[in-house]
Amino acid sequence: MEAAKAYVVRLLYRSRPTLRKSAILAKLENYAPDFTPLDGDRDEGLLAFVRSEPLFEKAQWIATPAPFDEATCDEAWTEGLEQSWNWPEARDVAAECKFEIQVADVRALDLPAARRLRMIQQVVAAILHSAPCDAIYWTASRSFVSPAEFLAAVDSLEEHPWLAPGAIHIRQFRVVEYEDGADANLQDALLDSVGLNTLGLPDVQCHFRGIDAQLIVPLLYRAACTLFETGRVAAGDAVAGIRPGQFWRHRGEKSLAPPLRTVVDIAPSGGHKAGVRD
Numbered sequence: 001m002e003a004a005k006a007y008v009v010r011l012l013y014r015s016r017p018t019l020r021k022s023a024i025l026a027k028l029e030n031y032a033p034d035f036t037p038l039d040g041d042r043d044e045g046l047l048a049f050v051r052s053e054p055l056f057e058k059a060q061w062i063a064t065p066a067p068f069d070e071a072t073c074d075e076a077w078t079e080g081l082e083q084s085w086n087w088p089e090a091r092d093v094a095a096e097c098k099f100e101i102q103v104a105d106v107r108a109l110d111l112p113a114a115r116r117l118r119m120i121q122q123v124v125a126a127i128l129h130s131a132p133c134d135a136i137y138w139t140a141s142r143s144f145v146s147p148a149e150f151l152a153a154v155d156s157l158e159e160h161p162w163l164a165p166g167a168i169h170i171r172q173f174r175v176v177e178y179e180d181g182a183d184a185n186l187q188d189a190l191l192d193s194v195g196l197n198t199l200g201l202p203d204v205q206c207h208f209r210g211i212d213a214q215l216i217v218p219l220l221y222r223a224a225c226t227l228f229e230t231g232r233v234a235a236g237d238a239v240a241g242i243r244p245g246q247f248w249r250h251r252g253e254k255s256l257a258p259p260l261r262t263v264v265d266i267a268p269s270g271g272h273k274a275g276v277r278d
Helices: 021-031 075-082 090-095 113-130 147-154 213-230
Strands: 008-013 035-037 048-051 060-067 099-106 135-138 143-145 169-175 188-194 203-208 238-240 247-254 262-267
Touching: 008 113, 021 035, 021 113, 060 113, 075 090, 075 143, 090 135, 099 113, 113 147, 113 213, 135 147, 143 147, 169 213, 188 213, 203 213, 213 238, 213 262
Parallel strands: 203 262
Antiparallel strands: 008 099, 008 135, 035 048, 048 060, 060 099, 135 143, 169 188, 188 203, 238 247, 247 262
């Protein structure tokens, strides 16, 4: 099991947002009546919230407004824009944003992954109802999401928060050679998920050749969702492949693409497995 990390979501704005703490809190109370402000002030002060239910007694959710800092646009940010398959407008919208609100959980690492994800989604949604943003950057999944798309989906996914936009992102890479020079003339493909590792779950990956990558995407997405639901990708040592009666074995190993983390590697059958493995 991976060590969980702080979960951070960045809400991006073209113009300075106006935040009403009382409105945010009212929306949070619609989700759960035991939401309260950390500082006891419903109208002003810190945008920090807690819950009184014992499961959440240590956790805090904090929103921090700030001018947008281009120095924070790291490699993960750039990659997110390049792989924004579901929202092609992300690059142009993000380039116009001058302000942001960073939403993070504190002391929430011990919460179950799905519950923790749901909580951060509720805080993000509550803020967006009060101060709509222009783009959302989910740092855990390295993905940019349309705020309208997120809000349209999030409230209907109470029991399945991993299905909400931004929770899981499937990346695609082209692998042209290996360090030892083997297969240097072949172009293999690598697909992996991002979004689970931050919550203490392993991501999934598949390194393959000779298969349309778009056939692998739903397989990996289903495997990632199953990890959220059950803590594993399948009941046995194999998952259903892309054709009826086909089974692909899986095992834990280190990721091929950054960030370095433990993943569940799913190896295709029928001569489509790629890479140099033990």
